[in-house]
Amino acid sequence: MEKTSKGRVKVGIYLCAILMMGVIAVSSNIANIIGAFPEANQTTVITYLISIPCLIVIPMTIITGKLMGSIPKKTLMLIGVLLWLAGGVVPFFMDSLNMILVMRIVFGIGLGMVQSLCAALVVENFENPNERGKIMGNMTAFQMLGAIIFSLVAGNLGTISWNVAFLVHLMAIISLIATIVCIPYKKPEKVTETGEKVKFKPTGMMWVWCIAFFVYMIAGQTYSNSASSIITELKLGGSAAAGYSLALFALGGLIMGFIFGKILSACKRMTLTVGCFLLAASYLIMTFAPNLALSYVGAFVCGLAFSICMPCILTGAGSSVDQASSEMATSIATCLQNAGMAVCPYIVTPAGAALAVSAGGKLIPNQWSMIFAVIVVVILAIVFMIINMRNKKAA
Known part of the structure; x- marks a missing residue:
């Protein structure tokens, strides 16, 4: 692929990646939406707007991985972005929470497709592991950039009216244009040079990477679930302060995404x-x-x-199988990423409550949840340290 063509593909991937954290686009406006539907409780509104789309993403990542074997990725990305756009914007015109739920399901389908396809397009178009890792890092940066823009824009639109905040999803028009102009149209290779059908060939190391993503997100999602509560419960600040915490989190992710390639070059196998x-x-x-x-x-x-x-694990999953199997490998990894996010509150929150009771109330449960997550992520770090040391010794 020529340098100019590669540059164009990168732009297309990055401008689609800004949609990957789109599920939080209206989260800063939750209070206003709850006020607009007094007949529904807070849990119902959050479930309809946030939880349901996240659950829909899980099967859609696998389904999209299957579809990539027969449908060009450009076509699938166009469909995914259009579903994301429609599912995000149409609730602006609705006054029924149940109808909004339907559109959030459509939104979740589109989001699942976009998440899988962004990683798969990197794997398909960039074979060099170092270049692939750098692009995965940049992709994460644009993902975080999207989170910052969505939070700030939706928050300001929400001051006009609860439904106006949904118009933030019009940003997907940029991604739609980028898909049309920048993403190459490639027909899937259904057969090999010998005439055999291309089959998905998972490896043991691929499953290690995918399970690592699941475990990592159980710990990683704890930030969203507990950190803001710690700020308010310990009276360090109010809900606005918790919102700034999310913005600084996304800013850190944005900056690191752009310099990830240098970190990867410096730390190599030990980066994760x-x-x-x-x-x-x-x-x-x-x-x-x-x-x-x-x-x-x-x-x-x-x-x-x-x-x-995140780019380390996605790159690891895609690189641990042959090129023909890499797309499905990244889809499975993305699926387990979302599964880890979904089960996090059912594992970490009870663990934090149990530790709080056993410790005699010296810390609040949310603090213990964070400590439990620290234990999980340190174990993961040690496991990969051992794996890398053994691989280095074998090499």
């Missing part, structure tokens, strides 16, 4: 281990921060850690 230890450090900072400023430092460092670990 470094990222995991950095995440653990950020959690400890936020858990024991005596003031809001230090809590913000922890959130920023947390964003840095995320943009190290």
Whole structure:
């Protein structure tokens, strides 16, 4: 592929990646939406707007991985972005929470397709592992950029009216144009040069990477579930302060995404281990921060850690199988990423509550949840440290 063509493909991938955290686009406007539907409780509104789309993403990543074997990725990305756009914007015209739920399901389908396809397009168009890793890092940066833009724009639109915030999803028009102009049209290779059908061939190491993503996100999602609550419960700040924490998290992820290639070159096989230890450090900072400023430092460092670990795991999963199987490998990894996010509150929250009781109430449950997540991510770091040391010794 020529240099100019590669550059165009990168632009297309990056401008689609800004949609990958789109599920949080209206999260800053949740309170206004709850007020618009007094007959529904807070849990129902959050479930309809946030939880359901996240659950839909899980099977869609696998389905999309299957579809890539017979439908060009450009076609699938066009469909995914259009579903994302329609599912996001149409609720602006609705006054029924049940109809909004239907559109959020459509939105979840589109989101699942976009998440799978962004990673698969990197794997398909860039074979060099170092280049692939750098692009995965940049992709994460644009993902975080999208999170910042969505949070700020939707928050301001929500001050006009609860439904106006949904218009933030019009940003997908940029992604739609980028898909049409920049993403190459390639027909899937159904057969090999010998005439045999291309089959998915998973490897043991692929499953290690995919399970690692599941475990990592159980710990990683704890930031969203517990960090903001710690700020308010310890009276370090109010809900606005918690919102700034999310913005600083995304800023950290944005910055690290752009310099990830240099981190990868410096740390090589140990990059994921470094990222995991950095995440653990950020959690400890936020858990024991005596003031809001230090809590913000922890959130920023947390964003840095995320943009190290996520591209590492996706690149590892895609590179641990042959080229023909790499697309499905990244889809499975993305599926387990979302599964880890979904089960996080059912594992980490009870663990935090149990530790709080056993410790005699010295820390609040959300602080113990963060500490439990630290234990999980440190174990993951040690496991990959051992794997890399053995691989280095074998080599």
